[in-house]
Amino acid sequence: MNKLCPDLVAAVADIPDGATVMIGGFGGSGAPVELLHALIDRFRATGHPARLTIVNNNAGNGGIGIAAMIRAGMVAKVICSFPRSSNAEAFNEKYLAGEIELELVPQGTLAERIRAAGAGIPAFYTPTSYGTELAEGKPAEEFDGRMYVRERWLKADFALIKGQQGDTVGNLTYRMAARNFNPLMAMAADRTIAQVSRLGEPGCIDPQQVITPGIFVDTIVEVPEPQQEEVLVRMGVVY
């Protein structure tokens, strides 16, 4: 019941080759940089986990985080809405060389597919992408005189997320717009691993202010002064 994990190495030790891994964050806000770097360390030391499918809004930026995972060669596929960014060379090079697969999903559909997975909804209808190439091959149907596309849930084996305040039973809060995809991914993965800036005992978060209830979190590791992806990218850091 105590979900506390002593260190980053142990937190990511169970992710196998070929896993689908959701990674929280939008741009540089809410990205679990330390968890990702621990995963890269493991890959460099052992060659595992390889051939990962990554789910994130973006496809990495600069030389750290997801971009560093891609460059390290551990990512086979990216499911995202917006692979473009200010420094997206890591993804771009692999993509244009045909070395990485891309599943492009409209941002709201991506969010809703992840939420649907967490909520036990295998499929839903959305007006988004109807009539566009991103709807090709998907069932379409009319409701109340308007056309909609049917989308499937999107599940993952693991979610790596970043919270602000956490407790040992897995309750989480998020800092400002760093919330983004994190609470949704926590619901949609078989195992959710959260890094938090502050860890406390149960009761340290007002029950009315919990954003992610602990039932959605399996492993929690404290990273007291987390790095901010945007800051690292601007400093030109390469991991």
Next chain:
Amino acid sequence: MNKLCPDLVAAVADIPDGATVMIGGFGGSGAPVELLHALIDRFRATGHPARLTIVNNNAGNGGIGIAAMIRAGMVAKVICSFPRSSNAEAFNEKYLAGEIELELVPQGTLAERIRAAGAGIPAFYTPTSYGTELAEGKPAEEFDGRMYVRERWLKADFALIKGQQGDTVGNLTYRMAARNFNPLMAMAADRTIAQVSRLGEPGCIDPQQVITPGIFVDTIVEVPEPQQEEVLVRMGVVY
């Protein structure tokens, strides 16, 4: 932009005959008792609004709130999951006399249909009720080897909800388990009318602690010491 309404009478003045009205609350927690009683006052004085369709988890309890609306004769139909309660005579009598229509919806499906309406999702699949009489007439489909029922969104003309702290742009928090259906209904109605126990200026709620963002609220009225439905029922109050 200032959504503040000076009094309860004005807050409910626009609800017309035949409207579908979502009413927040579960059991006695989170029920906007004062808004409902203002609506009853209006009906008694003017005969309007009549023939309402009410959406709530329950179908009224005791002699106040929804039960009093039913007894007053202003309700034509109830959409709910659990019309039974400790003192459900108001609904039971009308129902068994064939004077009120009931649409029974499983509780999770009710919540999801309301959320879907707020989120622009016209239909979704759920395993709930598959193979039961509540799924009769609904499309069913197999996903990943399991059967699901297709459910439609549930919209309303008005939502009457109860918050704890509110501000003049419509942001809301809720008190403990009084949250229940209130945030969902706020999203799903054309017009959402909220009573709050405390009203403040914008900024009085930490942006990270807002549960219902103001975009979902149209009218807000302060009721500083709201009555608690459960307490009124236990006191045997009849409105």
Next chain:
Amino acid sequence: MSGFNIMEDKLSNAQIAWRAAQDIGDGSYVNLGIGFPEMIARFQPEGRNVTYHTENGVLGFGKAPAEGDEDWDLINAGKKAITLKPGASFFHHADSFAMVRGGHLDLAVLGAYQVAQNGDLANWRVGSKSVPAVGGAMDLVHGAKRVAVVTDHVTRDGAPKLVESCTFPLTGLGCVTRVYSSLAVVDIVDGKFVLREKLPQIPMDALQAVTGARLHSEGQVGDLIVPADI
């Protein structure tokens, strides 16, 4: 019949609840249905940490407050007053049923009118005369990883509640995995009732006689032994 009287010698509801509580593992997330199933929380074995979920948006609640200390904004799905344990959280109804439907609960325990050997459950409506009410039962039976039933083995009239197929309106198809009855513990495996434990005093043929479908056994049938002082 070795003098066993199923109306007198059967387990009480409290004893059934005790037995069900023994199977709830440390660290589990559990939803207990309104009424009889709620009683299970009282018998949670010491040293096990169990987190209780209630449909109306509370995770991590504890016992009922003392009379007079109730806060009616802090209730469970049965509209009874509850208290919070440290680490509790509140959420709205859609998030609450995301927990249910999304398979995040380890166990849901419900009552039953009838359970069929294929796992079908009927527990929401007996006839068509009264006011129907379904609540969250239909969601719970398709959401939790395990769905157990606590029930008397027979109705007040002595009719079997474990049946070949349900005659009452269904709550869910093929959803129940284990039944804790007043006489036995029965699993549902591949469309069959598999007897795991029975009261030692009741002969096998007497148990079969009050069960509406064939009871199978796989290896040893254990003794259903419950502390007498419950």
Next chain:
Amino acid sequence: MSGFNIMEDKLSNAQIAWRAAQDIGDGSYVNLGIGFPEMIARFQPEGRNVTYHTENGVLGFGKAPAEGDEDWDLINAGKKAITLKPGASFFHHADSFAMVRGGHLDLAVLGAYQVAQNGDLANWRVGSKSVPAVGGAMDLVHGAKRVAVVTDHVTRDGAPKLVESCTFPLTGLGCVTRVYSSLAVVDIVDGKFVLREKLPQIPMDALQAVTGARLHSEGQVGDLIVPADI
């Protein structure tokens, strides 16, 4: 052609943004697309209260902070640093797109590669060579109550951006209701471009010549007049 040079005499992006800003009513909830549309917020007329939404989960944000004051956990969908106004709120991505898809925004303003006379919009991808990226555009065009486009009237090569039908990959079908271009304000009504305003200097035939589909008019065509000092 009365000496009108569409490359020199056209409105600047800032002037187009100013014109678009005039139509945003008091009390509106608005999403401004990344890049050029974001500029509209600068020209919000005094006395009007407009609440801005950004896809990554912020409602009620204000201007960019001074350089050096950025907090990179407080950004907009374009990953630019923002500040909060009193009454702001944070929410997760599913709730954010519930606002979008659920029809809660009064207006979304986007850029365009092409807009067709039936309201089709192409704004996410030009060819198949580069890395495709769609973001929230496909959600926004089907969610907001009104979808407006701000754009140059023609491409850098002088090709019309208001066209009979889009040749680039579509973002959404029949979704645009108004176009603010560098030469005109054009509504889309029943599958037709209806000219509402044009720069007074540009002759009607010159405007039609750089428009890829027939410009209709209903009554008076207004003068598109923008302060010169913008």
